[in-house]
Amino acid sequence: MQRPTYGQSPPLHHPVPQHVSTVPQLRSPPPPVPQSGSQPTYSSSPYQQQGGASGNVFGAYGQFMNDPTAQVAAQFGQTAFKHGQEYVEQNFNRYVNVNALKHYFNVTNTYVINKLFLVLFPWRHKPWSRKQAVGPNGQEGWYLPPRDDVNSPDMYIPVMAIVTYVLLSTVVAGLGGKFQPELLGLTATTVLVIVLVEIMALKLGCYLLGISNDSQLYDLIAYSGYKFVGIIVTVAVAELANGGQGTGGWVGWSVFLYTFLANSLFLMRSLKYVLLPESAHGSAGPIQTGDVRSKRNQRTQFLFFYSYVVQLLFMWILTRP
Amino acid sequence: MYLIGNFFYVSLLLINAIAVLSEDRFLARINLSPSSYDPAFGAGSDASIKAKIINLIASVRTLMRIPLIGINTLVIVYGLFFG
Numbered sequence: 042m043q044r045p046t047y048g049q050s051p052p053l054h055h056p057v058p059q060h061v062s063t064v065p066q067l068r069s070p071p072p073p074v075p076q077s078g079s080q081p082t083y084s085s086s087p088y089q090q091q092g093g094a095s096g097n098v099f100g101a102y103g104q105f106m107n108d109p110t111a112q113v114a115a116q117f118g119q120t121a122f123k124h125g126q127e128y129v130e131q132n133f134n135r136y137v138n139v140n141a142l143k144h145y146f147n148v149t150n151t152y153v154i155n156k157l158f159l160v161l162f163p164w165r166h167k168p169w170s171r172k173q174a175v176g177p178n179g180q181e182g183w184y185l186p187p188r189d190d191v192n193s194p195d196m197y198i199p200v201m202a203i204v205t206y207v208l209l210s211t212v213v214a215g216l217g218g219k220f221q222p223e224l225l226g227l228t229a230t231t232v233l234v235i236v237l238v239e240i241m242a243l244k245l246g247c248y249l250l251g252i253s254n255d256s257q258l259y260d261l262i263a264y265s266g267y268k269f270v271g272i273i274v275t276v277a278v279a280e281l282a283n284g285g286q287g288t289g290g291w292v293g294w295s296v297f298l299y300t301f302l303a304n305s306l307f308l309m310r311s312l313k314y315v316l317l318p319e320s321a322h323g324s325a326g327p328i329q330t331g332d333v334r335s336k337r338n339q340r341t342q343f344l345f346f347y348s349y350v351v352q353l354l355f356m357w358i359l360t361r362p
Numbered sequence: 363m364y365l366i367g368n369f370f371y372v373s374l375l376l377i378n379a380i381a382v383l384s385e386d387r388f389l390a391r392i393n394l395s396p397s398s399y400d401p402a403f404g405a406g407s408d409a410s411i412k413a414k415i416i417n418l419i420a421s422v423r424t425l426m427r428i429p430l431i432g433i434n435t436l437v438i439v440y441g442l443f444f445g
Binding site: 227230231233234238248249250251339 | 365366369411414415418
């Protein structure tokens with residue numbers, strides 16, 4: 042798109058930014074701000090625009106800041122807010138490990154699309170193991186974040202899927218004329234209870250079978266949340282095809298079966314590396330091979346039971362109207 | 363919110379059931395009592411499934427006897443006064 046050259050543009054009146062803007066360095070370059078300048082000034086103006094864009098926030102308050110008492114008050118407000126934030130963060134950090142959570146939300150668009158496709162069509166994916174690298178503290182076996190590894194579980198898709206499922210089921214109920222505001226809370230608590238029961242069953246199975254759980258709890262919650270993607274697809278397609286009869290009829294049940302099978306295969310392949318023991322030929326010396334094989338059979342059976350039967354039960358519960 | 367309350371009731375009833383089982387009359391009959399298994403060679407985490415279940419039941423009973431009294435009293439009072 043050719044812009045007509047207007048010669049040198051007049052100097053841009055942007056106020057100098059009062060502080061260094063802490064915009065995180067994104068991968069993608071900043072979107073080009075539309076300007077009426079000419080092309081030769083394009084190289085220098087993005088930096089000016091960025092500085093100007095952050096300085097514009099203070100540009101609007103520029104008239105208030107000239108008063109020294111207002112400046113003192115602003116400083117006081119800033120420090121108070123920072124102290125409050127630190128206090129909240131310290132107390133919150135004791136219950137929820139925020140740094141570990143950040144690892145799970147470190148996603149890109151490409152990753153989300155690939156992962157969604159993987160959950161709905163896992164049959165042709167080849168390597169299912171997660172990539173490892175040396176962690177930031179120099180620890181071995183630190184898994185790559187979801188940004189770099191499609192097989193890594195994230196929490197973004199499950200959280201989005203759960204919220205979408207709650208809203209979607211309420212919309213479907215509303216289309217059938219049965220909406221009430223308590224339905225939102227009811228669906229949310231159903232989801233919460235189901236996830237809790239599933240994690241407890243998995244932990245109980247791990248304890249009974251002697252599977253040492255190296256992976257964190259967040260991984261299991263993330264894997265438990267992936268089935269909501271299939272449930273959303275089932276509910277949406279069933280609603281479009283049946284128009285209010287729920288997931289009855291051929292279309293609903295076939296979509297449900299397909300998404301259930303896809304989700305179960307995805308879970309089995311992904312949890313294989315979490316639950317089953319490594320087939321280490323070197324460390325099987327002192328243990329009899331029969332024992333290891335029976336243990337391995339037990340664990341495989343448990344994994345199969347968990348991936349198929351348990352998920353079938355929960356997905357059926359969740360797709361009822 | 364109704365579902366969470368129901369879920370809490372169900373789990374409370376199940377834990378009560380585990381705590382109330384008579385050890386010598388019932389558990390010994392079906393060989394699930396702690397006195398009938400021998401930790402001869404099994405290490406802590408290498409024990410069989412049955413040993414683990416026995417361990418789990420015994421630990422739930424030992425641990426939850428006293429808190430269950432309190433929780434049951436609370437639920438009974440709640441049921442009496444608030445329906």
